[in-house]
Amino acid sequence: xxxxxxxxxxxxxxxxxxxxxxxxxxxxxxxxxxxxxxxxxxxxxxxxxxxxxxxxxxxxxxxxxxxxxxxxxxxxxxxxxxxxxxxxxxxxxxxxxxxxxxxxxxxxxxxxxxxxxxxxxxxxxxxxxxxxxxxxxxxxxxxxxxxxxxxxxxxxxxxxxxxxxxxxxxxxx
Amino acid sequence: xxxxxxxxxxxxxxxxxxxxxxxxxxxxxxxxxxxxxxxxxxxxxxxxxxxxxxxxxxxxxxxxxxxxxxxxxxxxxxxxxxxxxxxxxxxxxxxxxxxxxxxxxxxxxxxxxxxxxxxxxxxxxxxxxxxxxxxxxxxxxxxxxxxxxxxxxxxxxxxxxxxxxxxxxxxxxxxxxxxxxxxxxxxxxxxxxxxxxxxxxxxxxxxxxxxxxxxxxxxxxxxxxxxxxxxxxxxxxxxxxxxxxxxxxxxxxxxxxxxxxxxxxxxxxxxxxxxxxxxxxxxxxxxxxxxxxxxxxxxxxxxxxxxxxxxxxxxxxxxxxxxxxxxxxxxx
Ligand SMILES: Cc1cc2nc3c(=O)[nH]c(=O)nc-3n(C[C@H](O)[C@H](O)[C@H](O)COP(=O)(O)OP(=O)(O)OC[C@H]3O[C@@H](n4cnc5c(N)ncnc54)[C@H](O)[C@@H]3O)c2cc1C
Ligand code: SF4
Ligand code: FES
Ligand code: FES
Numbered sequence: 001x002x003x004x005x006x007x008x009x010x011x012x013x014x015x016x017x018x019x020x021x022x023x024x025x026x027x028x029x030x031x032x033x034x035x036x037x038x039x040x041x042x043x044x045x046x047x048x049x050x051x052x053x054x055x056x057x058x059x060x061x062x063x064x065x066x067x068x069x070x071x072x073x074x075x076x077x078x079x080x081x082x083x084x085x086x087x088x089x090x091x092x093x094x095x096x097x098x099x100x101x102x103x104x105x106x107x108x109x110x111x112x113x114x115x116x117x118x119x120x121x122x123x124x125x126x127x128x129x130x131x132x133x134x135x136x137x138x139x140x141x142x143x144x145x146x147x148x149x150x151x152x153x154x155x156x157x158x159x160x161x162x163x164x165x166x167x168x169x170x171x172x173x
Numbered sequence: 174x175x176x177x178x179x180x181x182x183x184x185x186x187x188x189x190x191x192x193x194x195x196x197x198x199x200x201x202x203x204x205x206x207x208x209x210x211x212x213x214x215x216x217x218x219x220x221x222x223x224x225x226x227x228x229x230x231x232x233x234x235x236x237x238x239x240x241x242x243x244x245x246x247x248x249x250x251x252x253x254x255x256x257x258x259x260x261x262x263x264x265x266x267x268x269x270x271x272x273x274x275x276x277x278x279x280x281x282x283x284x285x286x287x288x289x290x291x292x293x294x295x296x297x298x299x300x301x302x303x304x305x306x307x308x309x310x311x312x313x314x315x316x317x318x319x320x321x322x323x324x325x326x327x328x329x330x331x332x333x334x335x336x337x338x339x340x341x342x343x344x345x346x347x348x349x350x351x352x353x354x355x356x357x358x359x360x361x362x363x364x365x366x367x368x369x370x371x372x373x374x375x376x377x378x379x380x381x382x383x384x385x386x387x388x389x390x391x392x393x394x395x396x397x398x399x400x401x402x403x404x405x406x407x408x409x410x411x412x413x414x415x416x417x418x419x420x421x422x423x424x425x426x427x428x429x430x431x432x433x434x435x436x437x438x439x440x441x442x443x444x445x446x447x448x449x450x451x452x453x454x455x456x457x458x459x460x461x462x463x464x465x466x467x468x469x470x471x472x473x474x475x476x477x478x479x480x481x482x483x484x485x486x487x488x489x490x491x492x493x494x495x496x497x498x499x500x501x502x503x504x505x
Contacts, residue, residue: 012178014176014177014178014179016179032176033176033177033178033179033221034174034175034176034177034211036208055212056209056212057205057209057275057276060273060275063275069278070274070275070278071275071278071279072205072275072276072279075204075205075208075209075276075279076204076208076279077179077201077204077208077221079179079223080201080204080223080225082181123274123275126274126275126278127274130249130253130274132253140409141409142274143274144273144274144409144410145272145273145274145275145276145410146273
């Protein structure tokens with residue numbers, strides 16, 4: 001969100017009316033076109049659950065669901081989501097009322113520092129919506145867009161397998 | 174990222190005319206490449222014309238038996254489309270070998286064709302690069318070139334086209350449908366991307382104000398015998414060092430039809446239909462045939478240091494892909 005052309009900004013208002021639903025709440029906003037969906041969520045709407053890791057589509061920490069489909073919100077321009085329904089980690093569950101996937105991450109220690117976790121969980125939920133994962137190898141491949149620098153992968157896979165009814169993995173294999 | 178005007182396209186004509194009439198205006202599809210490049214100030218559009226409300230989101234049968242993929246169909250929707258995965262499995266495999274699920278959900282068919290090179294100098298505005306700033310030079314030739322080209326290079330640029338999907342589209346012999354202020358035209362896939370020559374800043378034969386409306390696949394898509402092999406530094410979520418899309422039709426051990434394209438080795442998917450006719454069609458489907466073909470297809474390959482390993486990797490990957498394609502379905 002750098003403002004290169006200050007002059008242009010001062011003379012012309014380039015903001016665009018944008019309506020979107022975020023985790024069930026409807027928002028009518030005026031958005032500057034160069035605002036990413038991730039920055040709008042975190043800075044505009046103060047929903048800081050979605051994380052900024054790389055800001056370039058390389059880590060998955062910013063993963064959210066757009067109309068149920070997982071995408072990297074750092075590479076989305078917010079103005080391009082007029083009319084869309086966005087679900088962030090905040091919309092999946094709340095303290096004391098966690099969703100099945102969130103609870104499974106807790107139960108399986110599917111994180112260490114937790115920075116990648118909101119993206120991992122949104123991505124896992126998106127993967128289940130897509131319905132193409134059958135095996136553990138599928139899970140690993142289809143979650144490869146979410147990088148975990150703590151290396152919590154074995155427990156993440158275990159948490160997802162549990163939700164898919166694929167049974168426990170021993171010793172976090 | 175620079176400031177820019179945002180326009181939602183309501184019709185094809187209006188969108189093309191807007192870009193024709195505004196210096197520095199660009200179309201945007203999924204944005205997964207363009208927004209990334211804008212964050213690095215490599216792309217600095219004055220306006221973005223968002224194509225997403227146009228009706229180019231369908232996959233439909235063509236009268237000649239082919240398949241039309243609308244320019245806005247996402248990479249995921251193409252890969253998992255039942256007709257594509259049964260009749261054109263090569264295309265599904267190539268797409269699913271690329272990027273991540275999140276990116277494939279956002280990336281569009283049109284945008285995938287027009288994604289730009291991943292050459293590190295192209296991305297770094299602090300360095301010279303003929304593709305980004307014509308006339309400044311090409312540091313990659315004596316620098317970081319592990320991922321760059323060994324075929325069809327020029328003195329000014331040795332970049333590779335990074336797409337997986339396009340390698341399969343090349344082997345399948347797809348046709349790109351485009352429309353612009355000057356009318357509509359069909360571009361055979363081999364003529365869509367170009368070699369760098371003296372103008373590495375130009376990736377394709379598409380004009381700046383032309384919109385890709387669809388990619389059309391021919392009637393047959395090597396449904397029985399195809400393979401996509403992608404060699405990369407890690408097993409998932411990495412660009413190809415070398416990739417090969419191979420499709421064959423085989424009858425009684427003899428090749429009846431072939432399509433072979435390579436990714437990661439040139440400024441465009443590397444294919445030579447004439448050599449396929451001369452050295453594959455009518456020949457026995459065996460290793461000797463594949464080797465003779467490979468030698469001719471890769472003749473003149475040249476490394477630049479870090480990427481010399483591709484001179485050995487490309488030939489064996491071609492042979493392996495052809496063997497895998499020929500034997501597909503043989504043992505359960
Ligand atoms: C971390 C990362 C890893 C990746 N890994 C891979 C990989 O392994 N393999 C691979 O193949 N790809 C990979 N990609 C690239 C990805 O496939 C592309 O970014 C994507 O296909 C681009 O599509 P898009 O719709 O988002 O394009 P956009 O970013 O919207 O557009 C790209 C270009 O196309 C133009 N454009 C878009 N649509 C049209 C149209 N209909 N008509 C005319 N012009 C148009 C735009 O003006 C722009 O210049 C990766 C990307 C990232 C960020
Ligand atoms: S290879 Fe091409 S893209 Fe890379 S530095 Fe040279 S001119 Fe630029
Ligand atoms: S912050 Fe979006 S992918 Fe890393
Ligand atoms: S838990 Fe620390 S990055 Fe994944």
